[in-house]
Amino acid sequence: MKTAKKYPLLISIIVSCVLVVTSLFILGFFGINLGTSLAGGSQFEITLSNDADTKEYTAKVKEVVANKGYIVDSAFVEDKYKAGDEDLEFTDRCLVVSIASKNISADDAKDIRNALAEKLEIDVKDISAIEKTTSALKAKSVLFLGIAVAIIVVCLFAFGWLRYSIFAGLSFILAYLHNIILFLSMMILTRVQLNLISLASIVVLTLVMTAVLIVIYEKYREQSRLKTAEKQTISQRMIACEKTAVKPFGIIAGAIVVFALMMLFAPVAMVRFASLGMILALLVTAYTTLIVGPASYVALLEIRNDYLKAIVSRNDSVNKEIQKKIKTASKKAEEKKNAEAKAEKTESQEVKPAPQKKAGTKKTTTSSKSKTSKKK
Amino acid sequence: MKKFKKSTAIVLSVIIGLVLVVGMVLSFVPIRVGAKKFVSFSGAMNISSDITGGIYGEYQITSKDPTKAELVQSMQIIQDVLDESGYKNINIYAIGKSKIRVEVSYPTGDDTYEGVYSLLSGVPAGQFKLTSSQEIKEDTIILEGHKHVKKIKVFTNNDTKNMSIIFNEEGEKVYEELCKKTSTIYLNLGEYNQSISVAGATDFSQLSLQNADWDNLIALEQKIKFGCMSLSLDADTAKINTMSARLSAGESSSNPFDGSFFSSTAYVVVFSTLAVVTALIMVLFAVKFGFYALLMLATLMFNIFAFLGVMCIIPSVEFGLSTIASLTIGIALIYTFAFSFASEVKTQYNLGKSLSASLEHAYKKQIPAVVSSNVMLFIASLVMFFFAFGELSSAVLVFTMCAFLSIVTNLLIVPLFIKVCISFDGVGTKLFMLKKRSAFAEIENNKEEE
Numbered sequence: 001m002k003t004a005k006k007y008p009l010l011i012s013i014i015v016s017c018v019l020v021v022t023s024l025f026i027l028g029f030f031g032i033n034l035g036t037s038l039a040g041g042s043q044f045e046i047t048l049s050n051d052a053d054t055k056e057y058t059a060k061v062k063e064v065v066a067n068k069g070y071i072v073d074s075a076f077v078e079d080k081y082k083a084g085d086e087d088l089e090f091t092d093r094c095l096v097v098s099i100a101s102k103n104i105s106a107d108d109a110k111d112i113r114n115a116l117a118e119k120l121e122i123d124v125k126d127i128s129a130i131e132k133t134t135s136a137l138k139a140k141s142v143l144f145l146g147i148a149v150a151i152i153v154v155c156l157f158a159f160g161w162l163r164y165s166i167f168a169g170l171s172f173i174l175a176y177l178h179n180i181i182l183f184l185s186m187m188i189l190t191r192v193q194l195n196l197i198s199l200a201s202i203v204v205l206t207l208v209m210t211a212v213l214i215v216i217y218e219k220y221r222e223q224s225r226l227k228t229a230e231k232q233t234i235s236q237r238m239i240a241c242e243k244t245a246v247k248p249f250g251i252i253a254g255a256i257v258v259f260a261l262m263m264l265f266a267p268v269a270m271v272r273f274a275s276l277g278m279i280l281a282l283l284v285t286a287y288t289t290l291i292v293g294p295a296s297y298v299a300l301l302e303i304r305n306d307y308l309k310a311i312v313s314r315n316d317s318v319n320k321e322i323q324k325k326i327k328t329a330s331k332k333a334e335e336k337k338n339a340e341a342k343a344e345k346t347e348s349q350e351v352k353p354a355p356q357k358k359a360g361t362k363k364t365t366t367s368s369k370s371k372t373s374k375k376k
Numbered sequence: 377m378k379k380f381k382k383s384t385a386i387v388l389s390v391i392i393g394l395v396l397v398v399g400m401v402l403s404f405v406p407i408r409v410g411a412k413k414f415v416s417f418s419g420a421m422n423i424s425s426d427i428t429g430g431i432y433g434e435y436q437i438t439s440k441d442p443t444k445a446e447l448v449q450s451m452q453i454i455q456d457v458l459d460e461s462g463y464k465n466i467n468i469y470a471i472g473k474s475k476i477r478v479e480v481s482y483p484t485g486d487d488t489y490e491g492v493y494s495l496l497s498g499v500p501a502g503q504f505k506l507t508s509s510q511e512i513k514e515d516t517i518i519l520e521g522h523k524h525v526k527k528i529k530v531f532t533n534n535d536t537k538n539m540s541i542i543f544n545e546e547g548e549k550v551y552e553e554l555c556k557k558t559s560t561i562y563l564n565l566g567e568y569n570q571s572i573s574v575a576g577a578t579d580f581s582q583l584s585l586q587n588a589d590w591d592n593l594i595a596l597e598q599k600i601k602f603g604c605m606s607l608s609l610d611a612d613t614a615k616i617n618t619m620s621a622r623l624s625a626g627e628s629s630s631n632p633f634d635g636s637f638f639s640s641t642a643y644v645v646v647f648s649t650l651a652v653v654t655a656l657i658m659v660l661f662a663v664k665f666g667f668y669a670l671l672m673l674a675t676l677m678f679n680i681f682a683f684l685g686v687m688c689i690i691p692s693v694e695f696g697l698s699t700i701a702s703l704t705i706g707i708a709l710i711y712t713f714a715f716s717f718a719s720e721v722k723t724q725y726n727l728g729k730s731l732s733a734s735l736e737h738a739y740k741k742q743i744p745a746v747v748s749s750n751v752m753l754f755i756a757s758l759v760m761f762f763f764a765f766g767e768l769s770s771a772v773l774v775f776t777m778c779a780f781l782s783i784v785t786n787l788l789i790v791p792l793f794i795k796v797c798i799s800f801d802g803v804g805t806k807l808f809m810l811k812k813r814s815a816f817a818e819i820e821n822n823k824e825e826e
Contacts, residue, residue, distance in 0.1 A: 036469075037767075043471055058626030077630040078619035080430060095626065131472035138448055141765040152756045159752055172493070200698035200771040203764075204705050207756050207775065211706055211749040218745045239745075245745075248716040251660070255653045255708035262649040266642050267625040274697060359552035 007295035035195030198277025385799035399681030424696030480614025502566020504603025
């Protein structure tokens with residue numbers, strides 16, 4: 001039976017912990033690969049002649065920079081005018097090249113400029129010095145983002161608690177934080193550049209994840225009210241609900257995959273990095289949504305049930321009540337059994353003797369019934 | 377789900393059709409009435425300078441050996457002032473320790489290039505100082521913007537337009553000294569100078585200024601804010617001009633009169649992906665549910681109209697790569713619930729229920745899921761919007777809008793459209809590609825309906 005499957009919670013906890021710890025080690029040694037939009041990079045300008053083919057120039061620049069082991073993040077054209085006077089004075093037309101690295105050594109910078117001058121057949125003077133760029137992103141902005149995450153986590157917990165149970169609230173917190181931390185860990189491990197686009201993807205996808213979890217828990221709540229729910233364990237019920245609830249969300253996953261794949265064809269490195277970041281965000285979110293979120297809810301509910309059972313078995317007054325209930329139940333079962341036996345006897349006397357097989361099966365069923373009632 | 381009367385259904389479908397047509401026209405067609413020209417909603421959309429051409433300002437730093445803290449403080453002030461002027465997603469960074477560069481999107485709608493130009497040329501305003509004498513001597517007391525000003529605010533009070541320059545603790549002491557020394561102090565801001573009478577001043581925590589013209593007051597406020605930067609920027613060497621899309625590979629032009637200025641490969645890729653994803657979702661609906669796809673197309677038209685209309689009201693949203701990625705996910709979210717609803721209708725119908733009972737059941741079943749998940753998404757993304765920075769805030773705001781549209785679409789628009797459709801004979805089963813059932817099921821059905 002498929003629904004008999006259980007969530008691999010323990011395995012997922014181990015996997016997540018291993019990934020996070022490994023990424024922390026890598027973070028300590030190599031740091032995180034941040035894009036120019038978050039951490040700045042390097043930039044230089046090439047003065048162009050009026051008839052220069054900017055597309056061809058960009059391709060050559062990319063080649064030269066890549067030979068030195070660096071990646072061109074973006075390259076754009078701009079006109080330089082002198083402002084402040086009434087008539088603007090045109091000075092230069094430039095190709096501005098942005099490199100996703102802050103640590104370009106002086107020797108590398110010199111080599112790049114010389115190689116570029118040779119390749120583009122221009123004077124080295126037309127290539128500006130390679131300068132570091134500093135992003136305006138401040139610790140305050142990151143702190144504000146952290147505050148937003150904290151507020152959302154509190155809102156989710158309150159919502160989960162009020163609507164479902166405190167355990168749902170806890171599972172929301174766990175899933176939300178897990179998704180963000182694991183995504184950052186994966187970005188560190190894979191060395192994919194973290195830029196504003198991939199950051200936006202994980203923020204939005206984590207929100208989508210909460211929506212999917214809400215739909216699953218809503219279904220679970222609805223199913224738990226049905227009589228058939230008593231026959232299933234919590235885990236089985238949750239897996240069944242997850243299967244039906246998650247299916248339509250395949251549309252969102254499909255949309256992201258199409259978006260990311262199309263972006264891979266863009267000729268700009270930053271866009272391609274963003275596309276990889278999106279795919280990673282999708283994978284992490286799928287893992288959290290399908291396993292970590294519901295599994296943590298199930299685990300918490302099971303722990304609660306076990307705890308209640310333990311309390312019941314330890315508490316004498318409760319035990320006495322239960323024993324009383326068992327006694328009355330077994331009495332009732334015995335009476336029922338007797339009545340059934342009597343009815344069977346009268347039936348066999350009045351009509352005709354039943355065939356051996358049927359009688360046998362009847363006996364077994366009655367005995368199993370009495371067994372279950374005793375158990376109760 | 378009760379049907380409408382046929383006549384009501386006809387009237388409603390005409391109204392819906394008209395609203396959708398007018399919505400599409402307003403969204404995509406610029407209209408000229410006499411001398412006035414109304415830009416379409418899509419035309420007024422702000423496109424980020426990442427994917428189309430933009431305007432940049434490059435300023436030479438004249439301060440000697442600036443620290444990182446000074447650079448960040450100055451960039452933050454520029455960002456805040458441009459933010460308040462409606463340019464949310466500006467790209468601002470320092471080049472080495474010699475230049476600060478600001479990049480904004482090319483203006484659309486009512487904004488003009490001249491407006492952006494004058495705003496950017498105001499950045500190197502000169503340092504803001506309040507002095508006790510017009511010429512700075514040895515004994516001149518100086519209150520400096522970057523050291524002593526805490527906050528600047530403008531407000532109207534009984535038809536007077538006011539500006540308050542609020543000082544920090546140290547600033548209060550300096551201002552008190554200034555007021556005690558002289559009854560006239562001097563406001564210095566680069567080339568701009570003004571004498572201010574402070575005779576009889578008792579409140580040393582702030583300096584209040586008044587101006588009859590609101591625009592002049594705002595301009596002065598901007599200048600003073602720029603003047604509070606730790607770094608001084610050279611106005612004479614400032615370069616302000618157009619640039620090609622940042623995420624281009626040299627294929628875009630920096631000339632706004634050239635077609636490739638408003639485009640780039642990233643722009644084409646992103647917008648065509650949005651179109652492809654939307655088309656694929658509609659194809660999925662057509663394959664799975666037949667005519668329901670047409671209904672979804674109508675809701676899509678409504679969503680486009682509503683979305684673009686709201687985006688025009690919120691001018692700070694810029695469509696960059698991350699905003700469009702979040703819009704794609706948002707559209708998929710809206711139609712995920714619509715898909716789930718149609719699947720539930722099919723399941724209920726196959727269980728032997730009548731069409732109206734199936735619709736009613738599916739609708740009731742989906743209300744809690746749609747409301748709780750979308751309301752939570754709406755709240756969470758709104759929180760994120762208030763705290764996020766730059767492009768991220770635009771992306772989250774777009775997603776907030778999608779969560780809201782998801783509630784409206786799935787709880788109001790889709791049921792309304794379905795009710796109109798099933799009011800016409802024989803449309804109901806075709807709408808969801810429902811197969812004919814056995815005679816027994818039909819009898820049960822009739823009984824149920826009776």
